[in-house]
Amino acid sequence: MNLLDKNNKDTVESIAGTIFLVLGIVNIAFVLLICIYLIIAGLPAIGKIGIIDFLFGTKWASTAAEPKFGILPFILTSIYGTAGAIVIGLPLGFFSALYLAKIASHKVRITVEPLIDLLAGIPSVVYGFIGMLVLVPAIRSIFDLPDGASLFAAIIVLAVMILPSIIKVSITALEAVPEEYELGSLALGANEIETYCRVVVPAAKSGIAAAVVLGVGRAIGEAMAVMMVAGNAANMPSLFESVRFLTTAVASEMSYSSGLQREALFSIALVLFVFIMLINAVLNVLLKRGGVKRK
Numbered sequence: 001m002n003l004l005d006k007n008n009k010d011t012v013e014s015i016a017g018t019i020f021l022v023l024g025i026v027n028i029a030f031v032l033l034i035c036i037y038l039i040i041a042g043l044p045a046i047g048k049i050g051i052i053d054f055l056f057g058t059k060w061a062s063t064a065a066e067p068k069f070g071i072l073p074f075i076l077t078s079i080y081g082t083a084g085a086i087v088i089g090l091p092l093g094f095f096s097a098l099y100l101a102k103i104a105s106h107k108v109r110i111t112v113e114p115l116i117d118l119l120a121g122i123p124s125v126v127y128g129f130i131g132m133l134v135l136v137p138a139i140r141s142i143f144d145l146p147d148g149a150s151l152f153a154a155i156i157v158l159a160v161m162i163l164p165s166i167i168k169v170s171i172t173a174l175e176a177v178p179e180e181y182e183l184g185s186l187a188l189g190a191n192e193i194e195t196y197c198r199v200v201v202p203a204a205k206s207g208i209a210a211a212v213v214l215g216v217g218r219a220i221g222e223a224m225a226v227m228m229v230a231g232n233a234a235n236m237p238s239l240f241e242s243v244r245f246l247t248t249a250v251a252s253e254m255s256y257s258s259g260l261q262r263e264a265l266f267s268i269a270l271v272l273f274v275f276i277m278l279i280n281a282v283l284n285v286l287l288k289r290g291g292v293k294r295k
Helices: 002-049 051-056 072-103 106-121 124-142 151-175 179-187 192-203 205-221 224-229 246-256 259-294
Strands: none
Touching: 002 051, 002 259, 051 072, 051 259, 072 106, 072 151, 072 192, 072 205, 072 246, 072 259, 106 151, 124 151, 124 224, 151 205, 151 224, 179 192, 192 205, 205 246, 205 259, 224 246, 246 259
16 A cells, blocks of 8 residues: 555656646747747847947937937936836835834734735736826926926836835745744844844845846836836936836837838847846846855
8 A cells, every 4th residue: 555655656746747847848948939039030120220320329210211220218218217116116125025024013914915915916007007197297296397207207116016026025035044043143142133134134135136136127127107107208318308118119119110110129129138138147146156155
C-alpha cells in the first residue's frame, strides 16, 4: 500500500512538473514572439527615418506635408513622468507597507488591505476620468494655468496607480523576513522602530526592489489614464504643459495611421519594450548582487 501511494505521488509530481514546464515554455515563447514581431515591425521605420533623427529629433509631426518623426519629447516625458511617480509613490507605498506589516493592529490591517486590493482593481480609465474631472481643474485653479492637463497631473495619477503594487509586494517582502531577526535586534536593546528600519527593511530589500520595478513597469506602460490628464500634445516635457508619453503616442494615432506613420508607431512600441527589458535586466543584476552579499 505504501509502495502504491509512493508511485501515485511520483506520478502526480511528474505530471505537475510537465505541466509547469510546458506553461513556462509557452510564456517564454510569447515573450520571444512579441520581441520578434516588434523588431520586424519597428526596425524598418528606424532605418528609413534614421536612428539619430528618430531617437533624438525634437519634433513629431506625423501627418504634416513634410512629416517629422522625432520621439525625444516622448522619451523624456516618459522618463520624467515615471521618475516623478516613483518619487511620490515609493515613499507613500513603502511606509504604508511598513506600517501595515509591522505596526498596524489586526483590525486596521483587515480594514485597509481590502481597500488596497480594490485600488489595484480599479480600471485605468476610471483613474483618468477622475483625474480629468477633479485633478486637472484643481491644478488649473491652484496654479492659475490656462489648462491643467499637464505632466504634473500625469505624475499624480501615476503615483496613485502604482501604490497598490508597491504596497502589496513590499508587505510580502517584509513579512518574509524571519522573526528571529527582529527578536535578536530587540534583545540587543534596539527599539521597535530601529529594528524595523535597520534590520527588517535591509533584509527585505530585494523584495522591495521588486516592488519598485513593478511600480516602474506600471507607470511607464500606462496609456489611457495618462492620455486623459496629460493633454496629449507632442511638446518637450515641462511640468505644467501638455505632454505626450511613449504609450499615448502609440494609442492616440494607431487607429488612423498608415504607411511610414504606422511603422514609426511600431518603432515607438519597440523603444518602449526595450526600456522595460532594460529595467528588468537592471533589477536582476541588483537582486543577484544582493544575494551574493547576504551569503
